[in-house]
Amino acid sequence: MKGSTSVDDLATWLEEGYPQSVRTAYLILGNRPDAEDAVQEAFLRAWKFRNALAKESSFKPWLYRVVVNACNSKLRQEIPHRNRRTDDQHLSSVQSTVEAVDHFATATDVASALRDLPDHLRVVIALRYYADLSERDIALAIGRKPGTVKSRLNEARRRLANHPALRDDGDNAVSNEEITG
Amino acid sequence: MTMIDEQTLRDALNAAANEFEVSDDAIARILDAASGDEPEQSVTRVRKVVPESRRVRAVIFVAAALVLVTAIAIPLRRSESPQSIHIAGNVAPHRLSGTSTGGQGVAVPSPVYLKSPSKGVTLTGSGFVGEPKIESNGYVYLTVGVGKVPNAIVQLTALVEKDHGYVESSQAQVGSNTARSFATGVVVLEVPEPTFAHFVSQVQTVGHPTSVNTTSNNVTSQYVDLQSKITAANVSLHQYFVIMTRATTIGGILAVQNQINAIQNEIQQDEGQLKALNSETTYSALTVHLTSGAHHRVSGPRTGFKKAWHDSVRGFVAGFQWLLRLAGPLLFALLMLGVMYVLFRAGRRALLRRRLQ
Numbered sequence: 001m002k003g004s005t006s007v008d009d010l011a012t013w014l015e016e017g018y019p020q021s022v023r024t025a026y027l028i029l030g031n032r033p034d035a036e037d038a039v040q041e042a043f044l045r046a047w048k049f050r051n052a053l054a055k056e057s058s059f060k061p062w063l064y065r066v067v068v069n070a071c072n073s074k075l076r077q078e079i080p081h082r083n084r085r086t087d088d089q090h091l092s093s094v095q096s097t098v099e100a101v102d103h104f105a106t107a108t109d110v111a112s113a114l115r116d117l118p119d120h121l122r123v124v125i126a127l128r129y130y131a132d133l134s135e136r137d138i139a140l141a142i143g144r145k146p147g148t149v150k151s152r153l154n155e156a157r158r159r160l161a162n163h164p165a166l167r168d169d170g171d172n173a174v175s176n177e178e179i180t181g
Numbered sequence: 182m183t184m185i186d187e188q189t190l191r192d193a194l195n196a197a198a199n200e201f202e203v204s205d206d207a208i209a210r211i212l213d214a215a216s217g218d219e220p221e222q223s224v225t226r227v228r229k230v231v232p233e234s235r236r237v238r239a240v241i242f243v244a245a246a247l248v249l250v251t252a253i254a255i256p257l258r259r260s261e262s263p264q265s266i267h268i269a270g271n272v273a274p275h276r277l278s279g280t281s282t283g284g285q286g287v288a289v290p291s292p293v294y295l296k297s298p299s300k301g302v303t304l305t306g307s308g309f310v311g312e313p314k315i316e317s318n319g320y321v322y323l324t325v326g327v328g329k330v331p332n333a334i335v336q337l338t339a340l341v342e343k344d345h346g347y348v349e350s351s352q353a354q355v356g357s358n359t360a361r362s363f364a365t366g367v368v369v370l371e372v373p374e375p376t377f378a379h380f381v382s383q384v385q386t387v388g389h390p391t392s393v394n395t396t397s398n399n400v401t402s403q404y405v406d407l408q409s410k411i412t413a414a415n416v417s418l419h420q421y422f423v424i425m426t427r428a429t430t431i432g433g434i435l436a437v438q439n440q441i442n443a444i445q446n447e448i449q450q451d452e453g454q455l456k457a458l459n460s461e462t463t464y465s466a467l468t469v470h471l472t473s474g475a476h477h478r479v480s481g482p483r484t485g486f487k488k489a490w491h492d493s494v495r496g497f498v499a500g501f502q503w504l505l506r507l508a509g510p511l512l513f514a515l516l517m518l519g520v521m522y523v524l525f526r527a528g529r530r531a532l533l534r535r536r537l538q
Binding site for chain 2: 126
């Protein structure tokens with residue numbers, strides 16, 4: 001991936017990274033149009049500054065850093081002016097996945113709880129459990145220390161477990177209890 | 182603490198995120214927008230600003246070291262410069278004296294000289310040749326060994342005669358040499374003013390000084406004023422004498438004679454004050470109070486282990502003082518470095534963020 005210079009390389013980037021990036025952005029932003037806009041901006045920005053990639057140690061965290069920054073820009077600038085809850089492509093409108101999730105918590109409940117998380121916690125949750133980045137890569141992507149990432153992940157999981165949408169299902173939603181500290 | 186299961190979360194997020202299909206049109210739009218787009222060169226500019234090379238880091242390190250050294254050195258130099266000493270009365274231009282301490286066993290610093298004292302006061306007739314006129318006096322409390330007050334008086338007399346001075350008065354009460362009896366003495370010594378400060382330091386070697394106080398007054402202006410008044414009065418007197426030679430009537434002669442008498446009285450008074458002032462500035466008075474204490478023993482010069490032990494304790498105290506003096510500037514320097522580091526981090530992060538946007 002390093003040292004890419006031609007448009008063919010960008011095509012490769014997009015084929016490999018676009019779907020997952022746009023879905024990650026969707027989890028962060030909560031709606032599809034904003035996610036697509038953000039990822040488009042992110043890829044164009046990444047392509048523009050592709051020389052910087054030569055000095056980065058890994059492509060994936062670098063690309064996600066650009067995506068997260070684009071999402072943060074969207075969150076700061078655009079989304080507060082939108083009525084996210086009326087959007088028919090909203091996360092909470094996911095209904096068809098209930099059967100697909102053969103576990104205790106439904107996708108709808110988790111999506112609803114995810115939407116109520118603070119932005120910085122939602123970002124680390126999306127990167128860790130959907131984009132499947134390691135804590136170290138997430139730290140690179142969000143420009144924080146790995147300890148901070150770990151702390152945010154724990155906080156996010158704790159909040160999700162205590163979220164009413166998940167607690168309504170009682171024992172089903174929270175299937176695991178960890179005693180920490 | 183209750184936490185949601187990781188696998189549950191992972192599955193739910195996958196389900197939520199994969200519920201729509203990603204259109205190929207978006208990829209095509211990005212490719213169209215990116216075609217012909219040259220890499221941004223501003224990265225190089227950013228990297229020039231963001232110090233990442235060894236050379237820039239070395240410069241920053243040197244700058245930080247300079248800040249550290251400067252922050253430590255300047256306060257230390259200031260603390261080592263001569264400190265002002267409170268002096269009672271007018272400040273003598275050629276000598277700083279007036280140190281004062283109190284309490285038993287306190288080390289008493291000797292008077293501080295800025296330059297050599299003047300070589301005496303020269304007063305020729307009614308003329309003043311320009312030497313400052315300093316009036317100095319002081320007192321010293323000395324503790325000497327039991328029964329050693331007479332010896333101390335003898336030593337003081339020898340010292341004052343050596344400096345061409347004299348003993349103005351001497352008073353001593355000498356008791357029996359028992360542990361419960363004390364002997365005291367008061368000696369007033371007059372020494373030439375230029376040697377006064379040196380004499381004060383010499384006196385302190387006779388016993389153990391517990392209190393030293395010296396005062397210096399610059400009376401040059403008073404001296405000059407008196408001289409001017411006398412000169413003016415003499416001129417006036419001379420004029421009245423001329424008038425007297427021309428007076429023809431008895432009334433006129435008596436009136437002029439009255440004026441001459443008044444002026445002559447005034448001149449005599451001024452000359453008396455001038456002489457007194459001259460005497461006070463020629464000789465300085467030092468009152469030495471001697472006390473013989475049963476619990477005090479005058480320590481002689483230390484030698485051998487005693488000296489080594491004393492030097493060791495003094496060195497320890499000096500080292501501790503040095504550390505304390507160093508702590509303030511060092512903390513300040515560390516604070517400054519911390520601020521610089523925070524600013525550097527903030528600036529670097531802002532630039533990186535801007536580069537990625």
